[in-house]
Amino acid sequence: MVIQISKFSRIRSIVANTRLLSTQTQHKTENVGPIVFQRLTGADRGIAVYGLNSPKDRNALGFELLEAMKEVNQIIREDTKLDEEACKFVRGLRGTFIEIEDLPMPTIAAVEGVAVGGGLELALACDIRVAAETAKLGLVETGRGLIPGAGGTQRLPRTINLNIAKELIFTSRIVSGSEAKELAYEKALGLAREIIPNAPIALRCAKQAVNQGIQLSIQEGYEVEQKFYEVNIPTKDRQEGMISFMEKRKPIYEGR
Numbered sequence: 001m002v003i004q005i006s007k008f009s010r011i012r013s014i015v016a017n018t019r020l021l022s023t024q025t026q027h028k029t030e031n032v033g034p035i036v037f038q039r040l041t042g043a044d045r046g047i048a049v050y051g052l053n054s055p056k057d058r059n060a061l062g063f064e065l066l067e068a069m070k071e072v073n074q075i076i077r078e079d080t081k082l083d084e085e086a087c088k089f090v091r092g093l094r095g096t097f098i099e100i101e102d103l104p105m106p107t108i109a110a111v112e113g114v115a116v117g118g119g120l121e122l123a124l125a126c127d128i129r130v131a132a133e134t135a136k137l138g139l140v141e142t143g144r145g146l147i148p149g150a151g152g153t154q155r156l157p158r159t160i161n162l163n164i165a166k167e168l169i170f171t172s173r174i175v176s177g178s179e180a181k182e183l184a185y186e187k188a189l190g191l192a193r194e195i196i197p198n199a200p201i202a203l204r205c206a207k208q209a210v211n212q213g214i215q216l217s218i219q220e221g222y223e224v225e226q227k228f229y230e231v232n233i234p235t236k237d238r239q240e241g242m243i244s245f246m247e248k249r250k251p252i253y254e255g256r
Helices: 063-078 091-101 118-124 152-159 162-171 177-182 188-195 200-213 218-232 236-246
Strands: 002-004 013-017 027-032 035-040 047-052 107-111 114-116 128-131 136-138
Touching: 035 063, 063 091, 091 118, 091 218, 107 118, 114 118, 118 136, 118 152, 136 177, 152 162, 152 200, 152 218, 162 188, 162 200, 200 218, 200 236
Parallel strands: 013 047, 013 107, 107 128, 114 136
Antiparallel strands: 002 013, 002 107, 027 035, 035 047
């Protein structure tokens, strides 16, 4: 994904990308663990690319990647070459995404490939999202016995229609980039059939997090999300969701 930084004489907006720049693009590269930070030069001076480069685990958001993101954010914050640049598990990830959301420059998430769960939550932390038609996007957590815990229950309803946001969270559906542009459905029975297999407690927690958080400021919404995340963590359904995912089988949820 690209966190884009708009074109000025100095960096003022950032792009987050899962694909690195070609050698034909003029740039300077810094490697920080699984992150590649590229400052474009020449005609593109003023754009920086914040690239997730961990192909072995498909750029999955884990502790190593989180720590690398924080380190790159600090590099950007302290870099005297940048003009007013400030780029800043579950709570730590949410905090890092809040730092990205609070950057003073415009941010653009260019999604190519798969951006599900934390990957989509990272994109939602940006000001603008651009998805390739072949991209796959979704908040899949309820299908794994969890709820979106890095801002997803608060940012998605603020980004798209509330009803559609609930639909995507409750069904844990993955949509293509082209579908994400339209997102207009009238398939009540089909939706119910998609929702039924997912974890009952996670669904209830996700719904309450969305409904309560949307009425509050986003900072208060993050606290609501954390509260319901903590309610869901001790459940047997959450354990079943993670075990079944690792064993590559369908989960059997019992609502406890």
